[in-house]
Amino acid sequence: xxxxxxxxxxxxxxxxxxxxxxxxxxxxxxxxxxxVWANSTTNRxxxxxxxxxxxxxxxxxLALNQxxxxxxxxxxxxxxxxxxxxxxxxxxxxxxxxxGLAVKAPDPGDRRAVVVALTDEGRAVGSRxxxxxxxxxxxxxxxxxxxxRAELSRLMVKLAHSADAVSAQALSRASxxxxxx
Numbered sequence: 001x002x003x004x005x006x007x008x009x010x011x012x013x014x015x016x017x018x019x020x021x022x023x024x025x026x027x028x029x030x031x032x033x034x035x036v037w038a039n040s041t042t043n044r045x046x047x048x049x050x051x052x053x054x055x056x057x058x059x060x061x062l063a064l065n066q067x068x069x070x071x072x073x074x075x076x077x078x079x080x081x082x083x084x085x086x087x088x089x090x091x092x093x094x095x096x097x098x099x100g101l102a103v104k105a106p107d108p109g110d111r112r113a114v115v116v117a118l119t120d121e122g123r124a125v126g127s128r129x130x131x132x133x134x135x136x137x138x139x140x141x142x143x144x145x146x147x148x149r150a151e152l153s154r155l156m157v158k159l160a161h162s163a164d165a166v167s168a169q170a171l172s173r174a175s176x177x178x179x180x181x
Contacts, residue, residue: 041058044058044061044062045058047061047129047132047133048061050132051125051128051129051131051132052128053125053129054099054101054125055095055099057092057095059082059084059088059092059095060092060095060096060099060101062082063078063082063089063092063093063096063102063116064096064101064102064118064122064125064126064129065126065129066078066081066082066176067102067116067117067118067122067126068118068126068129068130069175069176069177070175070176070177071117071176072105072115072116072117072118073115073116073176074107074113074114074115074116075089075090075093075114075116076089077173077176078092078093078116080173080174081174081175081176093116096116096122100119100121100122101118101119101121101122101125102116102117102118102119102122103116103117103119104116104117105117160177160179161179161180161181163179164179164180165180165181
């Protein structure tokens, strides 16, 4: 890649320009780091491969993950969670159906609408994904005692409830879990 014109003629940046505004040893930095890492394409592709997802389709993998955590869901809710258009979600759902991993059915709450649900094969694939996550967490928490693991779990659930309340239930809508009290 060619060097940009005039870069060498510019004044060097002060050292403060290279320092983050949020301290590394803080809750906001840790949460941001986890969110970026969890949503990274590299991390998602690694999980796709390690779980032997039957199609090389990251969008379908992400949609199936939503179904793992939500259960049956409307395509519009999946589209919102994955930040894709509803027409794009229709194509993703069609690929999941074609692979035998998901099926569309009438929404029991509104017969005019449909939901997408995992098939038995989709549930088996989902179980492999969850198993891979469990293996990762077992390694991650290998040196933690039971009390610390339980306390982290309790505090993370408390954080989810608080975040949902402060965000007018945005966490519940985005995740598919009802974090409202």
